[in-house]
Amino acid sequence: MPTILITDDSRFMRDNLKNILLEAGHKVVGEAANGKESVELYQKLHPDLVTMDITMPVLSGLDALKQIVALDPKANVVMVTAIGKPEKVLEALNAGAKNYITKPFEKEKVLEIIDELLLPV
């Protein structure tokens, strides 16, 4: 079963996302509260997909993304971002993010994006 690592500095958001993923039968192997934790957990857990909030303390989502992609160019990183910030998303996509989820997120949309990346084509 594919494994997922959630990254967000808000516990509320992590729980929200985790519930959506668990309900759909995904396996959430780790939760990181900032970019640094996310990179560390990525190295330890080798998840199939990482969700990455952009605005976070210690290490931002964009920097964490770059570090993860440097470690593993094939990494599936999906950015989580507030609506109306296309510039930030674009920067992330150009840096190797595979897709993005906008907050507030809807269950169906989240699962569609995750499945698109995790299901073998």
Next chain:
Amino acid sequence: MDNSIASLVEPVKTFDVGDIGKSVNDYFIANPGTEGVVICDKEQPAGIVMRSYYYQKIGQQYGYSLYSGRPLALMMKTDILILDAACDLARFGHLAMDRQPEDVYDFVAVMDNGRLLGAVSIRNFLVEMSNAKEHEIELLREHNVMIEQARQKEKEYLAEVERMNRDLAVRSDSIKNLLDNAGQGFLTINDKLIVTDEFSNECVRIFGVQVGGRPIASLLASGVEKDALEAMTDIFRNVFSEENKLRNKVYMSLLPGEIRINNRAIQFVYKIIRSGTEKQIMFILTDITQRKHLEQKMEEEKTNMRLAVKAVMNKNDIVATLQELEAFYTKTVFDTLAVTADFKQALASIFRTVHTFKGNLAQLSMTHTSNTLHGIENDLQRALDAPASYTSEQVAGFFRRISYAQLVEDDVRVITDTLGQDYFRQDETVAVDKHNILAIEEKIRSLCSPELSARLLPSVKKLRYQNFKNILMKYNEYLLFTAEKLEKEMNDITVLGDDVFIDADKYRPFTKSLTNIFRNIADHAIEPPDERIDKGKNVKGSVTCKLVEQEPNNFVFSIQDDGRGIDFARVREKALEKGLYSPEELAQFSPQKLLELVLLDNFSTKDSVTAISGRGMGLSAVKAEIEQIGGKMEIDTEPGAGTKFVFRLPQL
């Protein structure tokens, strides 16, 4: 407002059935604002030709050559609505809306004393009606359905246009004509991000300049901020250089769906067009200024409904988030600015917190508050970009401009208006009047699309559900009261296990029948106090209920007493007495089979008919009710130690 439709009637251009298609074509081109024309036969209306219908007809293969030289009688719609000028608005609305979906926007011809007076445009009718307060919501709903249908039509129409555009190597005059009259702008850009020569006239109207040969960025510059425009350009470049379709899709989804151009709201739809190895991006532009105005009201109502639903379902989250926000907004911000030595660091920390609140509030549907925070976040972003030109006093000012009360006012009002002033009292549960919930359900049904309703309604319906535990606990008083009358002593009922929520109305006949079980326990099962003492049991009898939720759609509960159990010897005797089975048959019966006898009509092992337990109808009634709703019941007994009833039920 006048009650007849007379005030809505407008003069309408008429043609004779013998006139040729080209005459209508010329008229539409010369009068771009005209929605349609009426075709008369001996001065009586015989049909109509609406603009969109006309262009659909001639858009078909050979359509133009087929219809342009032939009489209008061949192409007009003959199934038309003709009404008298005295017809009232309500009846008009009913008849006009009752037409086939594809006809709903057609003119209605209006007669006066046997002569054609003119036509009523459905668009005008809707505008007029939406001015009338009492019909407002109802009409918006119908309008929404029509907009949906119109959009659907528009989509099919666009797909058709696009297909023709691709298929035809040489664009004929009629296609150009079609594009120019579709009321929408079409343009394509090439890999240099320059608008090609293939664009429709509407584009010129929208942008106010000739668009062919211009860089797309220069056309958009007035409506898009610099950063966003750079991002758009970057996206276009990426789409042209990237072959992966999923990547293309992800990038294109970042493009804005609406841009204000020359003070009009223009909807932008983007499509990648491939012909051979060449790739172009097509823009489909629609002026939605009018539509937006009508939809805005409805959108607001929908947002409020969503908040009301969230407020009930996630009360703890809402209350906790607001408390945290208040502490941050009224205190932490100022402390951080005063205490943290590094101004930039303080700013960054405040920015992140505001950003997080913004997201969390939006997730909880508190959009007003979230939007206001978005504005503050923008101010903070500017300060972060140039910290040297800001003081901490200025940053504190961002938060003083709007008080906390003003910040949350709109969302809090939506909650208290819908759910009552008591909502924010410190209490884990919300009591909502059943009628309020029904009203919310009705509003969701009338305002939201079927898909959205299907997602929202189950949550709201659950508010009407009851915890099955509470239903069982209601029997406590009855059980103790019955036991007392029979001079027995009993403890309160114990209810354990899962919280199972059910639509109580649907289970009512069954749950009512459970009286029989509790009465049986008090009367038959629990021994008198002296007997219990002799047996070494607690002098007070006990009843324990247990609930287990079973996925996906079932639940099980049991009612267990610590009474005398069912006496198999008495069951056999009773069955004999009643002549149900022979002694030989009964000797063969397993304990389980004997227990099934207890559930038969008129089977009671108590020797006397008492006022309390009646004639042994009890258990069979429970069995009948549970079977009625697709459930099953079983009995398990241990002589001397007690009896357990197990009920297996579907979620209804």
